[in-house]
Amino acid sequence: MPDIRNIVILTGAGISAESGIDTFRGGGGLWEQHRVEDVATPEAFERDPDLVLRFYDMRREAIQTKLPNPAHEALARLDAAWDGDLLIVTQNVDDLHERAGARRVLHMHGEHLNAWCTACDARTRWTEPMIDRPACPACGQKALRPDVVWFGEMPYEMDRIYSAIRTADLFVSIGTSGAVYPAAGFVRDARQLGVRTLELNLERSEGSAWFHETRLGRASEVVPEWVDEVLAPAR
Ligand code: NAD
Numbered sequence: 001m002p003d004i005r006n007i008v009i010l011t012g013a014g015i016s017a018e019s020g021i022d023t024f025r026g027g028g029g030l031w032e033q034h035r036v037e038d039v040a041t042p043e044a045f046e047r048d049p050d051l052v053l054r055f056y057d058m059r060r061e062a063i064q065t066k067l068p069n070p071a072h073e074a075l076a077r078l079d080a081a082w083d084g085d086l087l088i089v090t091q092n093v094d095d096l097h098e099r100a101g102a103r104r105v106l107h108m109h110g111e112h113l114n115a116w117c118t119a120c121d122a123r124t125r126w127t128e129p130m131i132d133r134p135a136c137p138a139c140g141q142k143a144l145r146p147d148v149v150w151f152g153e154m155p156y157e158m159d160r161i162y163s164a165i166r167t168a169d170l171f172v173s174i175g176t177s178g179a180v181y182p183a184a185g186f187v188r189d190a191r192q193l194g195v196r197t198l199e200l201n202l203e204r205s206e207g208s209a210w211f212h213e214t215r216l217g218r219a220s221e222v223v224p225e226w227v228d229e230v231l232a233p234a235r
Pocket of ligand 1 (some may be wrong): 010011013014015016017018021022023024091092093094109174175176177178179180200201202203204205217218219220
């Protein structure tokens with residue numbers, strides 16, 4: 001693949017689907033039997049913190065039993081071998097990119113395995129339940145919440161993401177429905193800046209028309225194929 005030096009990759013729930021982690025929109029608008037508004041908004045947390053904490057406790061426990069799949073492994077291989085700039089911007093809150101070995105990962109929607117203290121702003125790696133309101137290791141206050149970006153909250157590190165897109169030669173979107181903004185708008189931003197755009201997905205996303213190229217298939221197949229192609233000239 002000539003003329004490509006800097007790559008931005010956006011991943012969504014679809015890349016982790018074959019690891020056994022439910023996607024968002026898979027179940028008829030429900031996310032593990034819950035409406036999004038009931039578990040993934042600041043208002044829901046205010047209204048019924050026990051419900052929200054239990055929901056995230058369950059997801060946090062579940063993701064620790066899951067394993068990276070060949071798509072995560074292929075991106076880790078690309079990360080290790082690629083000399084140019086590379087940024088894997090993930091909307092996923094699981095840690096499967098890191099467990100596969102990828103290093104250049106940015107979690108724009110936060111991480112299940114982090115706790116955020118709303119009293120002192122500290123972030124702490126967290127693998128245990130939060131339902132019993134454990135104390136923040138930094139300040140001792142019982143003010144921890146999952147460090148995930150809920151609907152209505154600002155995603156993390158947007159400046160860094162836009163600056164990577166501005167200098168990218170290639171933008172690749174993997175396993176994301178194109179329904180959640182601002183991530184869904186990255187392809188349009190990239191396109192308007194003259195960046196080449198590629199979509200790898202099971203089915204066309206909502207913003208599919210913005211991509212120069214779309215390859216349909218399971219992430220565990222299309223992602224390793226694409227990585228082999230990108231790395232081929234370097235062999
Ligand atoms: P989404 O659920 O809206 O869309 C999933 C996309 O993945 C769809 O386009 C679907 O066609 C595709 N897909 C499903 N199985 C696939 C496969 N095997 N191979 C390739 N593609 C496949 O997900 P989204 O666009 O990421 O938005 C959901 C939001 O919910 C995200 O912001 C994220 O924070 C959160 N979420 C995260 C996780 C996780 O961390 N694993 C899981 C569910 C939801």
